[in-house]
Amino acid sequence: MNWIIRSTKKVKFHTNLHEVLKPVWNDLAFYKWILTDLDFISDQPLPINFDEDYFVLDHQEFEQLYKSNTQIIWGIISAVPNNSEPDTSSVSRLSAEDTSVWEPDHFLIQESMLEIISFDSGYTIVKFKDQSLSHKFKEYFQEQVVDLQKFNEKYIDRT
Template identity: 65%
Template structure:
């Protein structure tokens, strides 16, 4: 239930949240969102900036980001159940370059329902805890979503 998107005809920008989350968006509207270790480009007014190390957005704030034309170059984006108590010290120190980001079924933010790691504008790692939503994602992206474990066996190990 862990995928990596490297190059695709569907996604014009790595990692544009609208394009990445489009097939599963309706299943994600009841979550809060944690964003950390961000580097991004946007021409739109969005609820994130470079003044903080992390952001916790409610579903309405995240929808503004989702609807924008924003490219996440680096970062960790995580859907967590609403009102989850988070270890902010830990979250503010997370890095998309952490080796754990590439490991199958390991989440950088334990409370994550879904976790996206944007890695250098070229790789988007998407991890799920819900098999049904993972299958919807895979069905939409088809062969463009590569199993993370198989990718690691072929390209990293």
């Protein structure tokens, strides 16, 4: 239930949230979003900026980002249940460059139901705790996504 987008055939660029979340967006209405370690490019006003270390957005605020043509270059984006209260002091110290982002089933924010890691505009890692959402995601992207474990075995875990 961990994927890496390897192709930009269905996405204009890594990490365009509108395209990445398209197959599961309707299932995410009851989550709030935590965003940290962000670097991005956008041509419109957004509920995120470079003044804060992290952001906690409700669905409506996140939808502004989702509908925008924003490129997330670096960052950790997490959907957490509305009733959860993650430890924001640890969230501000998270980094997309942490080697653990490449570990399957390892969520940087424990409350995450979905975690997206944007890594230097070249990789988008998407992790799900919900198998049905993962299945929808894989069905939509088909061969354009690779199982994260298989990717690691081929490209990273060379010893």
